[in-house]
Amino acid sequence: MEIEFASSLLESAVTELSRLPGVGRKTALRLALYLLRRDPSEAVALGQSLIDMRRGIRYCRSCHNISETDLCPICSDAARDKSVVCVVENVKDVLMVERTRQFNGVYHVLGGLISPVDGVGPDSLEIASLIERVRHEPIREVILALSPTMEGDTTNFYIFRRLQAAELPGLTVTRPARGLALGNDLEYTDELTLGRSLIDRRPFENR
Amino acid sequence: MEIEFASSLLESAVTELSRLPGVGRKTALRLALYLLRRDPSEAVALGQSLIDMRRGIRYCRSCHNISETDLCPICSDAARDKSVVCVVENVKDVLMVERTRQFNGVYHVLGGLISPVDGVGPDSLEIASLIERVRHEPIREVILALSPTMEGDTTNFYIFRRLQAAELPGLTVTRPARGLALGNDLEYTDELTLGRSLIDRRPFENR
Numbered sequence: 001m002e003i004e005f006a007s008s009l010l011e012s013a014v015t016e017l018s019r020l021p022g023v024g025r026k027t028a029l030r031l032a033l034y035l036l037r038r039d040p041s042e043a044v045a046l047g048q049s050l051i052d053m054r055r056g057i058r059y060c061r062s063c064h065n066i067s068e069t070d071l072c073p074i075c076s077d078a079a080r081d082k083s084v085v086c087v088v089e090n091v092k093d094v095l096m097v098e099r100t101r102q103f104n105g106v107y108h109v110l111g112g113l114i115s116p117v118d119g120v121g122p123d124s125l126e127i128a129s130l131i132e133r134v135r136h137e138p139i140r141e142v143i144l145a146l147s148p149t150m151e152g153d154t155t156n157f158y159i160f161r162r163l164q165a166a167e168l169p170g171l172t173v174t175r176p177a178r179g180l181a182l183g184n185d186l187e188y189t190d191e192l193t194l195g196r197s198l199i200d201r202r203p204f205e206n207r
Numbered sequence: 208m209e210i211e212f213a214s215s216l217l218e219s220a221v222t223e224l225s226r227l228p229g230v231g232r233k234t235a236l237r238l239a240l241y242l243l244r245r246d247p248s249e250a251v252a253l254g255q256s257l258i259d260m261r262r263g264i265r266y267c268r269s270c271h272n273i274s275e276t277d278l279c280p281i282c283s284d285a286a287r288d289k290s291v292v293c294v295v296e297n298v299k300d301v302l303m304v305e306r307t308r309q310f311n312g313v314y315h316v317l318g319g320l321i322s323p324v325d326g327v328g329p330d331s332l333e334i335a336s337l338i339e340r341v342r343h344e345p346i347r348e349v350i351l352a353l354s355p356t357m358e359g360d361t362t363n364f365y366i367f368r369r370l371q372a373a374e375l376p377g378l379t380v381t382r383p384a385r386g387l388a389l390g391n392d393l394e395y396t397d398e399l400t401l402g403r404s405l406i407d408r409r410p411f412e413n414r
Contacts, residue, residue: 007264009264013256017257019249020241020242029299030299033297035227035260036261040262043257044262045223047254049219051250051251052216052220053214053243054249054251057216057243066243
């Protein structure tokens, strides 16, 4: 590593910051110099919070949402309806649905969407664990709340087929009403539209 | 603090990240979730580098550039010409001038520019320490390498007057040739133009 700056400590901080997505070396340097101008406690609080977060957070054994415990607060909440499972792409989408305050069931976080172009097949996602969960737990409804994009629709359809093949007579598969703007990512949908679309959810059909 | 997320560790990391300039809560969340997806060593390396940087870096007693030692590597380098002092606005500008490889003297970092609008007067900057330095060290040339902006010109002129008032017969005050594009910040100038403008520096005159 070439020492570009007067200080190898600054060099390291800039190098580490520039590993973050969307942060180039110029931005990294600006952030590092900002922290140097501020009270030392700020950089220490930021650095320690990142270390603590990464060391303390794992994934819920049941829904694969982030959690500090074996079972996440939502899965272990007695007031949540365990018979309704909302399938989402990622952790951010759990936050989005929670904010609507329109959903009292539990989640299943896939960890992505099927995307052959990006080399993401069904086996890289938490789909097998969803099927297992639906087989062995008293689940009566699965809501497929994936983004209304090509990858989302492909993944919806794949999961729907797997659930059909599992032949679970008491199970309903639904999806949020297509009040969602087509082609947009779920995370950029406003809370009202997303909440409304959950209330209006309807049975999943083959297209 | 309201716990917006499933984890207070994530909440803390997002809050700390969003204190950085230009980082909103949405970006902070994206960065935190990115770190959660990566190997734990990455978040630890980033966090520790920020803590180490902030704890380890102080300011050079002579030039006020960042340093890990009482005197920075440039000031303590026997091969640098201590009789030529390049006055710059900030730490980033030292890096910019160093990259041109056209300057073998030492620096004086002001820590800003005079800007009455922003409440920055001469006393908030390292100007008195510059005058003291020029008075007591065998300095034959001061290069005023501030941005060719209104604040830069005001500061240039103020320092020039202070140096005149100090009546130091052997001292020359210069500035980089105005090949610099007017109205732009020094940090956005390309290395070639900046290097050239240092070679072409000429005596400072009253406008």
